[in-house]
Amino acid sequence: MQGGRAHRGLPIAVFCLPNCMSRFPLLSAAFVFAGFSALAAPRPVAPPDSVGIEYRGNKMLIKHRVTPGETLYGLARRYKVPVEDIVEANSGQKGALVTGQVVLVPRNRVVLTQPAAPRATAAVPAATRALPTDARGNKVYKVEAGMTLFAIARRFQTTPAELARLNGFATTYNVRVGETVIVAAGSGPAAARPVATTTPAPTRAATPTTRPERDEEAEKDAREAREKEARERAARERARDSAMAPAVTPEAPATEKDRGPSRASEIVRRVSESGLATSIQTDASDKYLALHKTAPVGTIMQVRNIMNGQSVYVRVIGQLPDTGENTNILVRLSKKAVQRLATPDQRFRVETNYVP
Template structure:
């Protein structure tokens, strides 16, 4: 199984949904774009070429080694991104076997500069893939800049080059993290939602569960994961979404909550962080407030849920699934 450097979070956006752990973090700039990959047991130039839609010679040339040379366990090699395995067409995300490639935004970086540094990918394509309504970018945010053909499982390992470069962060509720969290994010949290979350006792009261507008199929007891399994079992339609999310302050302990625009109140949603493969189950309390800073969001999670996902950014990429 291919274990590659990922920037997880990517917000895999193609219809039908990519599986969790599908995002790769791009390295380099045009015309030398590539992925960094840490060699695992049994991997060869041939197996990597097959996994990433390249010939062994292409990978060997990118790493200045012989096509017949073996690979050493734990070494990092380049996986080139070229016309044979990398697409930046507007509909690339809908093609089978293609996984999102993301770029980590640097300080004061603009959408135009991101485009120039990554093969001059059309700005409209970047907006479409990331559900952007404007051109503003936030430092350390992850945005999709193209799609790589891959049959591997990028999140099977968290390669050292990416993890070591990312500063360790404390959970959002901790004082140190609050200082690091941009003030606008805290201000955008609507007061009514905070009060509702603080007053919601786990587990949910039977009266709430039995209300038709909430959820009619699951029982009134059990963990959110158990309720989710009951909501989606027996072939029921499951809706999948991928895109950016953020968090709101909550005083609730032991349960995770969410704001979502289409899932009925009381629905349990499964939220996955593609960057590390972690998943949590959260109960929908209300819709996302219609505010400028919430434009393009697919979900807002309670701070405890964000912490459990390992998403240390104020705005992060995630994947959702829930009963249709």
């Protein structure tokens, strides 16, 4: 009891001292761990020679106080950024730096993004699973008759663009019967970038496109055919002209012209003139006729078109009236004779030859 009373008589502080001393190490350890946790928390740490950090958008700007002797190029080397970025961040700073000036140095701000969720693999249709597999692990289909790229895509529940990507050809490609087409890529590493396995169509042996000897023979045959056709056409025209010529035309002037003059008297008697010719307005015959100012009636006259060299023999049937409309006219011809001279003009230059 005395001991108990003595114990109860002690001050409270003396009584609690052993308990407090036993708990002090635990409190100290808790404070120490809290301090380390605070220090370990992530926070932007500025470089030792900077005076602060500023954020603009997605960039971190380091505030650097210029010391004597520093330049823009020195800051660019120190912070490993281009000089142009420092000039842009400081509103076009291009002159020399001043001691004590605060320069902003841009640094890329790290933005943490969540990793993309793995994309779910599309289920492979049953028709595709039933296809054979090649050495790369790709599902392949051998083209049957009547199948097209769009029909294959519809059959195996895919798209023409995907088939074109897997096989390395255009979406407008025309598949051939017996050709092997990749329908689905394999899962192995060898099939990461499939290469088109289409079998090239057998190429025919190139035939020479030029054969000089054959070309020369063909050209020669064509030339002979053209010449033969021209001769036949000329013969037909001569026969038609002779059939249409008047029966009263004598052959004597043509014979004399062909053999040429043999005496001086014949040269004097042949008359040659040149001038304008036109048609007889009132002519309705189908004969070769003419009206001339001086040639006697019945004269056989040769009229030649100076422009194209065509000529015709006509018979003078009368004298050309000396009127105002015939002032510059040498000879008037029948419409049949004008047609023979092949001229589209109403008046044309001619040359006449006749023997009075």
